[in-house]
Amino acid sequence: LLILGIETSCDETAAAVVARDSDGRGRILADVVFSQLDLHAAFGGVVPEIAARSHLTVIDQLIAEALARSQVRLADIDGIAVTSGPGLIGGLMVGLMTAKALAMATSKPMLAINHLEGHALTARLTDAVAFPYLLLLVSGGHTQLILVKGVGDYERWGTTIDDALGEAFDKTAKLLGLPYPGGPAVEAAAKAGDPQRFRLPIPLRGTPTPDFSFSGLKTALRQAAEREAPLSEATIADLCAGFQLAVTKSLADRVQIALRAFAYRFGTGAHPALVVAGGVAANQAIRATLLELAGTHGFRFIAPPLALCTDNAAMIAWAGAERMAAGFPADALDVAPRARWPLDADAKAVIGFGR
Numbered sequence: 001l002l003i004l005g006i007e008t009s010c011d012e013t014a015a016a017v018v019a020r021d022s023d024g025r026g027r028i029l030a031d032v033v034f035s036q037l038d039l040h041a042a043f044g045g046v047v048p049e050i051a052a053r054s055h056l057t058v059i060d061q062l063i064a065e066a067l068a069r070s071q072v073r074l075a076d077i078d079g080i081a082v083t084s085g086p087g088l089i090g091g092l093m094v095g096l097m098t099a100k101a102l103a104m105a106t107s108k109p110m111l112a113i114n115h116l117e118g119h120a121l122t123a124r125l126t127d128a129v130a131f132p133y134l135l136l137l138v139s140g141g142h143t144q145l146i147l148v149k150g151v152g153d154y155e156r157w158g159t160t161i162d163d164a165l166g167e168a169f170d171k172t173a174k175l176l177g178l179p180y181p182g183g184p185a186v187e188a189a190a191k192a193g194d195p196q197r198f199r200l201p202i203p204l205r206g207t208p209t210p211d212f213s214f215s216g217l218k219t220a221l222r223q224a225a226e227r228e229a230p231l232s233e234a235t236i237a238d239l240c241a242g243f244q245l246a247v248t249k250s251l252a253d254r255v256q257i258a259l260r261a262f263a264y265r266f267g268t269g270a271h272p273a274l275v276v277a278g279g280v281a282a283n284q285a286i287r288a289t290l291l292e293l294a295g296t297h298g299f300r301f302i303a304p305p306l307a308l309c310t311d312n313a314a315m316i317a318w319a320g321a322e323r324m325a326a327g328f329p330a331d332a333l334d335v336a337p338r339a340r341w342p343l344d345a346d347a348k349a350v351i352g353f354g355r
């Protein structure tokens with residue numbers, strides 16, 4: 001199967017061509033991403049209208065570029081996979097309209113993909129990961145623990161009750177006068193800091209369901225920063241280190257609940273995988289903690305390469321290929337973009353974690 005993928009849900013315009021062989025192995029033939037980071041940096045966050053206009057400006061070129069690099073002609077493609085939600089509506093419309101036009105002009109099937117399914121299945125593109133597995137998705141817009149049982153078959157076990165983790169990093173950076181995006185800046189500053197100087201609260205530690213929360217931590221950090229003002233470089237580093245430590249401990253505590261529940265239900269004899277995805281997966285402290293935690297519980301730890309952790313179209317093309325291979329029908333050309341679209345929305349029976 002040869003699939004063209006298109007992604008425009010947030011601040012990355014992306015196009016990719018991915019092959020799925022009959023044995024289930026994936027190959028990325030081309031993967032091009034245009035990041036709008038520079039366009040939004042001055043505003044300290046993504047501006048939806050600017051994002052949509054930028055997608056419109058570059059999408060045609062990106063698709064042409066992906067096809068050229070993969071040396072695949074549009075006529076040889078088996079399907080067009082496009083993100084149809086969740087995300088910013090203006091951007092989603094640009095990608096979806098483009099995919100519809102291509103599908104109509106070429107009479108190829110179109111697959112409307114849930115962006116989260118793209119993140120969820122990426123590990124199967126890069127590593128031979130078998131179902132079921134546990135996914136920790138930590139990005140600018142999402143913080144979720146998802147049980148991946150099969151293609152199109154998900155249970156959401158945990159989610160954030162306030163901010164997403166990437167968002168918390170971004171807000172922390174802003175508060176401390178560090179540049180956007182905040183994640184890399186906070187991580188870099190934390191390297192020189194003393195994580196013990198400010199003892200920040202570890203969100204939700206000890207609570208029974210694997211949910212997340214970061215707004216209380218953010219408030220504690222703001223209060224500490226206000227007490228110390230004006231902030232020296234050393235204090236900023238200490239605050240970043242304290243924040244990162246609290247976040248890491250909270251993640252470990254939350255994920256550990258899900259690993260136990262998974263082991264109880266499926267066992268760990270098959271060496272199941274704990275998979276991490278999303279931009280925050282770039283964080284080395286978080287990676288190291290998850291790697292150790294997975295090992296302790298008898299799990300393999302899979303972190304796809306960074307370029308595939310952040311938003312890209314290869315994961316969308318791959319999700320389309322997996323859906324086609326699993327026998328899911330193509331989508332009708334009147335499918336509408338969805339700003340909100342939980343991954344388990346289509347599940348027949350959802351046995352939510354503890355609910």
Ligand code: ATP
Pocket residue numbers: 009010011138139140141142165166167169170181182183184187278279280281282283284309310311
């Ligand atoms: P979504 O994918 O949920 O729609 P998004 O596009 O904002 O949201 P990504 O592009 O996957 O998400 O990731 C961006 C986020 O990752 C930002 O919030 C950024 O601060 C965070 N991030 C990037 N690098 C790091 C890092 N080293 N440590 C912590 N966070 C990081």
Ligand code: MG
Pocket residue numbers: 010011012140310311
């Ligand atoms: Mg992004």
Ligand code: FE
Pocket residue numbers: 115119139278310311
């Ligand atoms: Fe994403």
